[in-house]
C-alpha cells in the first residue's frame with residue numbers, strides 16, 4: 001500500500017490505472033467502515049484497477065474544538081497497518097486545515113476529481129456528509145460525478161444489536177466494557193502496536209517472562225488480563241502466536257504510572273527487544289490486581305494461563 005499525504009497527491013496525476021476510492025475518517029475501521037472499503041475493493045477487483053481510501057488528518061474536531069478534540073480509537077500507525085492488511089493499494093491522507101474545511105460541498109467534489117484524474121468510483125456510507133457546514137450528501141456526489149463517468153456507491157448504514165455502528169459508539173464502550181463487546185462492533189479484535197521495551201526483568205524470576213509493550217492511544221481499554229495474539233509487524237497473520245497479557249500499572253511489583261501491555265507468550269516467543277509487535281486483544285480474563293506477594297501473583301498468573309489455554313483449545317477450528 002502506498003501512503004500519500006498532502007502535498008504529495010500530484011503523483012496521482014501520472015496514474016494510468018483507474019482508481020476506486022472509499023472516503024471518510026474511518027477511526028476504528030469498524031464493520032460499517034469495512035463495508036464501505038470493501039465496496040471500493042470489489043469495484044477494483046472487477047476491472048483490475050486500484051483501490052484506496054481518502055482520509056483526513058487530524059480529525060476535524062482539532063479544528064472546530066481545539067480544546068476538546070475527539071479522542072481517536074486508533075493511532076495512525078494502527079489504522080495504516082489494518083488498511084494494509086485489508087489489501088488497499090492507496091492511502092491518501094489529506095491535511096484537515098481551515099482552508100480545506102472551508103471548501104463548499106461542490107468544491108470538495110471537484111477537488112477529488114482534480115487530485116485523482118483517473119477516478120473510477122467513490123464509495124461512502126449513506127450517512128456521509130462533506131463540505132463546509134456538512135451540507136454535501138451522497139446524492140450530491142451522484143449529481144456531480146455521473147456525467148464524468150465516475151460511479152458512486154452509497155452503502156447502507158450497518159446496525160448491530162439495534163443501533164448503528166459508529167466510531168462514537170465504540171469510543172463510548174472502549175474504556176470500561178469487556179474487549180469482546182468492542183471487538184463485536186469492530187468486526188475484528190482490537191489492535192495495538194508497540195516496540196518491545198526492557199522491563200525490570202522480574203517476570204522471569206517468577207517463571208513468566210514478558211514482552212513489555214507501550215500502548216499509545218487516546219482511549220485505553222480497561223486495565224486487566226487479556227488473551228492476545230501477537231506477531232511481528234510486517235509478518236503475516238499466520239505467524240501470530242497466542243499470549244496471555246497484563247495491561248496496566250503492575251501494582252504488585254512496581255506501581256508505575258505508565259500503562260503497558262506485558263505479554264507472556266503461550267507459544268515459542270517470536271519477538272525480541274526493539275521489535276515492533278502488533279497485538280490483537282481477543283478476550284478479557286480478569287481485572288488487574290495488587291497481590292500480597294509474588295507467590296500469590298505467580299499462582300494467579302498460572303491460573304490465567306490455564307484459562308487462556310482452555311479457551312484456545314475450545315475455540316480451535
Ligand SMILES: Cc1cc2nc3c(=O)[nH]c(=O)nc-3n(C[C@H](O)[C@H](O)[C@H](O)COP(=O)(O)O)c2cc1C
Pocket residue numbers: 198199200201202203204208210212225244245246249250251252253254262263264287288289290291297301304
Ligand atoms: C498474565 C499476567 C497477569 C498479570 N497480572 C498482574 C496483576 O494482576 N497485578 C500485577 O501487579 N501484576 C500482574 N502481572 C505482572 C506484571 O505485568 C509484570 O509481568 C511484572 O510486574 C514483571 O514485570 P517486568 O517485565 O518489568 O519484569 C501479570 C503478568 C502476567 C503475564
Ligand SMILES: Nc1ncnc2c1ncn2[C@@H]1O[C@H](COP(=O)(O)OP(=O)(O)OP(=O)(O)O)[C@@H](O)[C@H]1O
Pocket residue numbers: 023024025026027031032033035036123124125126127128129155156157158159164165166167168169
Ligand atoms: N455503520 C455504518 N455503516 C455503513 N457505513 C458507515 C457506517 N458508519 C460509518 N460509515 C461510513 O464510513 C465512512 C467513514 O465514516 P466516519 O469516519 O464518519 O465513521 P463514523 O463511525 O460515523 O464516525 P463518528 O462516530 O466519529 O462520526 C463514511 O463514508 C460513513 O458514511
